[in-house]
Amino acid sequence: MGYGLWAMGYGLDRKRYRLQTRGVRKQLRYEDFGREPEETDMGDYKKLEVWHRAHSIAITVYHRTNRFPKGEMYGLTTQIRRAAISVAANIAEGCGRHGDNELRRFIRISLGSATELEYHVLVARDLGMLDEDSFAELTVQIQKVQGMLASLSNRLAAVPKKNRKPIAHSP
Numbered sequence: 001m002g003y004g005l006w007a008m009g010y011g012l013d014r015k016r017y018r019l020q021t022r023g024v025r026k027q028l029r030y031e032d033f034g035r036e037p038e039e040t041d042m043g044d045y046k047k048l049e050v051w052h053r054a055h056s057i058a059i060t061v062y063h064r065t066n067r068f069p070k071g072e073m074y075g076l077t078t079q080i081r082r083a084a085i086s087v088a089a090n091i092a093e094g095c096g097r098h099g100d101n102e103l104r105r106f107i108r109i110s111l112g113s114a115t116e117l118e119y120h121v122l123v124a125r126d127l128g129m130l131d132e133d134s135f136a137e138l139t140v141q142i143q144k145v146q147g148m149l150a151s152l153s154n155r156l157a158a159v160p161k162k163n164r165k166p167i168a169h170s171p
Contacts, residue, residue: 043103045095050148054088054110057141061117064138068129076129080120086113087145104156111149118142 045051061084068077087110094106121138124130130138 043095045092048091048095050145050152051088051091051095053141053145053148054091054114057117057138057145058084058088060138060141064130064134068124072129076120076124076127080117080124083113083117083120086110087117091149100156104153107149107153107156111146111153114142114146114149118146 061080065077065080090106090110090113094103094110097103097106118139121130121135121142125132125135
């Protein structure tokens with residue numbers, strides 16, 4: 001991959017030789033341009049506590065929904081599983097993008113999925129598919145993740161606009 005493509009794809013500011021990724025600004029020397037993108041300071045979703053909590057919720061939801069009636073396999077079971085997976089998946093996808101604007105957009109989508117999941121858990125409890133203890137445990141975990149996502153979104157919004165990477169690249 002040539003210098004131009006690598007620079008454009010990873011947000012390199014050619015004038016200042018600076019790699020801009022999700023709020024992390026890393027100064028580069030001219031000789032660093034040849035490094036592979038994996039060696040740079042890109043965001044890794046596995047390092048985020050909020051992703052670990054969301055992943056844990058998804059695993060718990062899959063175990064709890066195994067006990068749901070077979071008649072709900074294509075109804076509430078599918079909806080609750082998709083919402084649970086979506087929370088962690090959107091965090092991961094946002095970390096795979098570059099720029100605070102894109103990351104924040106995916107964090108907000110993840111927050112929406114967490115709210116949807118919270119409602120699905122409530123419906124499952126009200127329909128008798130989820131016992132009171134499982135409901136309480138999942139609700140506490142979901143609300144904790146919602147708070148962490150809201151906090152992360154607010155922190156990303158606080159980054160001054162001049163330091164943000166635009167979403168669309170001009171040719």
